[in-house]
Structures are given as structure tokens and as C-alpha cells.
Amino acid sequence: MTNRSESRGRESRATGELRAFVAARLGGHSWVVDLVPAYELKIGSDADAEIRVDVSDVAPHHASLTWDGAGLTLSDTVAGAPVEVNGEAVTGANALFPGDEVKIGPATLVVNVALAPTRRGRRSLTHGEFVERVAEELARASRSGRTTCLVMLKSRSGDGSKLAGAALESFREGDIVGTYAHDEIEFLLPDTPPNVARAVVERLIETSESENAAAGLAAAPEDGDGTERLMRAARDALAVAIGQGGGIARSGGIHFETAVTPDIHTTATQTVVDAITRAADSEEPLLLVGEPSSGKRHYAQLFHEKSARCDGPLVVIQCAGLLDSESIAKAFGRENGSADGERNPCTADTAKEGTLILEEIGDLPTHGQRRLLQLLDRGAPDYNIVATTHRDLAAMAEVHVFQQALLDKLAAREIQVPALRMRAESIVPLAQNFAKEFDSDRPIKLSAGAIDRMRSYSWPGNVLELRNAMERAVALADGGEILAEHLPGDLAGDPDGRLREHVGSVERDAIQKALADNNYNQTHAAKILGISRRALIYKMEKYGLKPPPAGKKG
Numbered sequence: 001m002t003n004r005s006e007s008r009g010r011e012s013r014a015t016g017e018l019r020a021f022v023a024a025r026l027g028g029h030s031w032v033v034d035l036v037p038a039y040e041l042k043i044g045s046d047a048d049a050e051i052r053v054d055v056s057d058v059a060p061h062h063a064s065l066t067w068d069g070a071g072l073t074l075s076d077t078v079a080g081a082p083v084e085v086n087g088e089a090v091t092g093a094n095a096l097f098p099g100d101e102v103k104i105g106p107a108t109l110v111v112n113v114a115l116a117p118t119r120r121g122r123r124s125l126t127h128g129e130f131v132e133r134v135a136e137e138l139a140r141a142s143r144s145g146r147t148t149c150l151v152m153l154k155s156r157s158g159d160g161s162k163l164a165g166a167a168l169e170s171f172r173e174g175d176i177v178g179t180y181a182h183d184e185i186e187f188l189l190p191d192t193p194p195n196v197a198r199a200v201v202e203r204l205i206e207t208s209e210s211e212n213a214a215a216g217l218a219a220a221p222e223d224g225d226g227t228e229r230l231m232r233a234a235r236d237a238l239a240v241a242i243g244q245g246g247g248i249a250r251s252g253g254i255h256f257e258t259a260v261t262p263d264i265h266t267t268a269t270q271t272v273v274d275a276i277t278r279a280a281d282s283e284e285p286l287l288l289v290g291e292p293s294s295g296k297r298h299y300a301q302l303f304h305e306k307s308a309r310c311d312g313p314l315v316v317i318q319c320a321g322l323l324d325s326e327s328i329a330k331a332f333g334r335e336n337g338s339a340d341g342e343r344n345p346c347t348a349d350t351a352k353e354g355t356l357i358l359e360e361i362g363d364l365p366t367h368g369q370r371r372l373l374q375l376l377d378r379g380a381p382d383y384n385i386v387a388t389t390h391r392d393l394a395a396m397a398e399v400h401v402f403q404q405a406l407l408d409k410l411a412a413r414e415i416q417v418p419a420l421r422m423r424a425e426s427i428v429p430l431a432q433n434f435a436k437e438f439d440s441d442r443p444i445k446l447s448a449g450a451i452d453r454m455r456s457y458s459w460p461g462n463v464l465e466l467r468n469a470m471e472r473a474v475a476l477a478d479g480g481e482i483l484a485e486h487l488p489g490d491l492a493g494d495p496d497g498r499l500r501e502h503v504g505s506v507e508r509d510a511i512q513k514a515l516a517d518n519n520y521n522q523t524h525a526a527k528i529l530g531i532s533r534r535a536l537i538y539k540m541e542k543y544g545l546k547p548p549p550a551g552k553k554g
Contacts, residue, residue, distance in 0.1 A: 130178030290417030312354025362391030449484035
């Protein structure tokens with residue numbers, strides 16, 4: 001064995017800004033990971049490794065890759081599976097060069113360095129554009145099985161445009177930057193593990209010298225498998241970071257979205273509540289079926305509260321996040337138990353004497369279904385089981401992508417949860433409740449236009465979309481009246497009216513961004529927009545845009 005760092009010196013690179021990345025290949029799966037300067041990228045069998053090689057002779061932390069902005073280093077190699085560089089076994093710390101091939105057990109890694117592309121005309125997106133891109137990237141990530149991270153960042157007043165500009169300059173071309181509200185920006189980092197995303201944001205904050213900046217980080221599919229749920233997870237994490245006085249917080253735990261409150265039940269939701277109440281008298285499993293974010297979590301929690309086991313724990317397993325054998329074993333225990341026949345502790349066991357919620361059971365991989373079925377076949381568990389799904393499990397069972405035996409166990413009783421558009425009478429009261437949640441110190445004012453838009457919009461993201469929309473509307477209104485322009489809206493239906501609303505929304509977002517980018521200097525913002533300062537002031541009043549309070553500008 002040789003140490004390549006003894007025989008090869010590091011090249012000097014002084015030809016422009018460089019970026020380094022590693023292309024990993026393991027079995028039939030391949031992916032690319034960007035290397036963040038000064039960040040140690042871990043390779044090994046550990047679940048937190050950015051490049052995970054889950055085989056017996058690969059240590060939890062088998063090796064590391066680092067990039068210092070000029071050169072690459074492979075280090076911390078340990079005993080076990082041999083580490084080879086271009087077919088030569090190596091140990092210790094070794095300099096790597098573009099094109100070098102590293103083999104660790106069954107995994108092949110190819111490192112490379114390239115000039116960062118020239119960034120001409122790149123811009124931050126409006127929030128509406130950003131949401132559309134998030135949906136597109138999540139759909140792509142679900143097909144490839146790659147992690148995508150969403151970051152919500154709130155800076156001190158006046159730093160928002162500086163951080164957005166720094167992100168546009170330093171992020172990869174595939175990364176997406178958006179404007180959420182004044183001094184609040186949002187990032188989407190596709191194909192990026194949470195540890196790397198955290199390092200990217202830490203470096204952005206550090207290089208921008210933005211004091212007390214707070215960021216919330218959420219990763220798909222682990223923290224949320226859809227746009228609204230991932231947004232909610234990132235916003236909840238941001239609230240934690242703000243409460244801690246700054247820094248970066250990772251989404252954690254389960255947050256139940258409110259579906260209805262006792263005084264605003266419609267006929268449709270009261271029917272569900274009555275069915276849940278009757279179901280709570282039995283210990284048979286319950287299946288809740290409804291569109292994503294329609295309130296199934298809420299009704300599962302309601303079932304727990306009305307059951308005889310209401311004093312026990314409420315445990316949620318998000319099936320969409322169980323992507324490999326290790327996460328499935330952690331959730332449901334290992335297949336056939338341990339070598340001595342004993343069961344290994346698992347997440348499901350923690351629901352003893354309480355309720356276990358299997359969220360979006362239709363997204364559980366086939367081997368996870370088999371493991372769950374094995375767990376249930378051992379006998380009646382000492383906890384309630386509530387499964388939720390937005391999929392047609394019977395149709396999935398017919399084509400053998402869902403276990404029929406598992407469906408038979410879970411669907412002993414089934415309750416349909418209506419979509420938000422099917423209970424329109426609840427929309428405005430729910431919106432008012434959500435608005436109070438995000439600003440409890442002031443009375444909530446909804447304009448007639450805002451109410452009309454809420455009632456005419458289809459709310460494809462259901463209750464969670466409404467909650468997310470109201471949080472942003474409260475931030476944009478800044479204590480004033482919530483207007484139609486603060487809310488999402490459909491282009492279908494009334495073409496003329498919807499088009500006017502759409503144009504107004506785009507104009508409002510453009511003005512908001514121009515003001516944020518110019519630290520609320522109206523003269524500069526008007527120049528960027530190509531309008532007079534008087535016209536800008538008129539439009540700010542029209543859309544309810546207020547400058548930050550005196551003394552809080554940067």
C-alpha cells in the first residue's frame with residue numbers, strides 16, 4: 001500500500017472560481033454530490049453518511065472527502081473494505097485529482113473539479129414561481145430516490161437582498177432561490193443531503209456576515225413528501241431557530257395540521273367526526289382515505305383522543321420516508337427478529353398502550369409492507385393502529401404493488417376524509433384561525449377580495465396549503481388588512497377576473513422583490529421597475545405593502 005500524498009503534490013489552480021463534486025455509483029443507483037469548501041463529506045455505512053455504503057465490511061465512517069477550494073483530499077481511511085484510488089490500494093490522507101476513481105467496497109466514486117459557470121441573468125424567483133419549482137423538483141426526486149432540501153431563512157432587516165444575492169452568486173445552477181417576504185428568502189437544494197445543505201447555508205450566512213440570521217431546514221422525503229408538507233416542515237424549523245436567537249434548525253417531530261375546530265364543523269366534517277367517534281370504541285385497525293393534507297392526521301389524532309388508550313403515547317411513522325432496509329428495520333424491527341429469536345426494539349413498539357399512525361401507507365415500499373405484515377401477524381398489538389393514504393390501495397393490490405393481506409388487516413374499517421374544496425363553509429373560519437396562530441397580538445382583518453379569493457380558489461394542497469398561505473399573508477400584510485393579492489389564486493373559472501388577479505399577484509411580487517432588493521429605497525426600486533416613484537407609492541398602497549418600521553432598515 002502507498003500513500004499518494006507522498007508521491008503527488010497538489011496542483012495550483014488559479015484560473016477562476018472552481019467547484020468540486022463527486023459522482024457516486026452503487027449497484028444500479030448513481031448520484032452526484034457537490035463538495036462544499038472546508039466541509040468534510042463522510043463516506044461509510046452510517047445512516048448519516050452523505051455517501052452511504054451499507055455493507056458489512058464498510059465502517060460507519062470509513063473515509064472522508066474534503067475540498068478546500070483548490071484541492072481534494074481523501075482521508076480517515078480505516079480497516080475493513082479496502083480503499084483504492086485508480087486501482088491502487090491507499091491508506092491515510094491522499095491528494096485526489098480531477099477524474100480520479102475511488103473504490104470503497106462495492107461503491108465507485110469519481111471526483112471532478114470544474115470552473116463554475118458564468119451566472120448571467122440569474123434571479124431569485126417570486127414565491128409563486130418558487131412553489132412551482134419545488135413541486136417539479138419533488139416529482140423528479142421521487143423518481144430518482146434522491147434527497148432534496150428546502151431552507152427558509154430570515155435575516156435581520158435589510159440583509160435579505162444581500163443574502164439572496166450571495167446565494168445566487170455561490171449556489172449551483174440547479175439550486176433555486178426565492179423571495180418569501182421582506183427579509184425572508186427560500187432555497188431549494190436538489191440532490192443534497194441535509195448535512196451538506198446545512199454546511200451550504202452556514203457558509204452563506206458566514207460569508208455574508210449576516211448577524212442573527214435564522215434558518216429552517218427540511219429534507220424530502222423524510223420531513224415531507226409533498227410541496228405543502230415540506231414547506232410546513234421548513235417553516236416550523238425556522239420558528240425553532242428564531243426562538244433560539246438564530247442559527248439553523250432541522251425539522252423534527254410531527255406537527256398535526258388542524259383540520260377543523262369544534263365550532264365550524266360542516267355537514268361533511270361532522271359526518272367524519274361521528275364516524276371517528278364510533279370507530280374509537282373498537283380496537284380494530286382504521287384506514288383514513290383522502291387527498292394529501294386534507295386533514296387525515298388531525299382525524300387520526302382525534303381517534304386517539306376518543307379511544308380508551310387516549311392516555312398512552314401517540315406515535316407517527318411517515319411511510320414515505322422509509323426508503324431502505326435500515327429505516328424499515330428501525331420502524332418495524334428486523335425481519336425474523338435477532339439471532340436469538342428476540343425482537344429488536346423498534347419505533348412501533350414505543351406506541352404501546354397508545355396509538356400508532358402509519359402515515360401514507362401506500363408509499364411504503366414492498367419490503368416494508370412485508371415487514372409490517374410480519375409484525376402484525378405475531379398477534380394483536382397492544383396499541384391502536386390508524387393508517388392513512390391518498391392512494392387506491394385496492395387497485396394497487398390488484399397489480400401486486402401492495403400486499404393484499406396487509407390491506408385486509410388495515411382496511412377492516414375505512415373512513416373517507418373530504419377535501420377542503422368539498423367543505424367550502426370551513427375555509428374562511430379556518431383561515432381566520434390560522435391567521436391568529438401566526439399573529440395573535442393583533443386583530444385579523446380579511447378584505448372582501450381576500451374572502452372572495454379564498455372561496456373561489458380550489459386549494460389543491462388542502463388544509464395545509466391554506467395554513468401555509470395564511471402564514472405568508474400575515475407576514476406580507478404586516479399588521480394591516482389581508483388582501484386578495486396576499487393569497488394564491490386560480491387562473492381557471494372567470495378568465496377575466498382570474499387574469500386580473502394573476503397579473504396583480506405578479507406585479508405585487510415584483511414590487512415586493514424590488515423593494516427588498518433595494519432595502520426599501522423607493523427611488524431605487526422604482527428605477528428598477530421602470531416606473532415613477534409616485535406610481536410605486538400608489539401601487540404599494542394598492543397592494544398593502546409597507547416599509548419596515550423606522551429604525552429597522554439595514
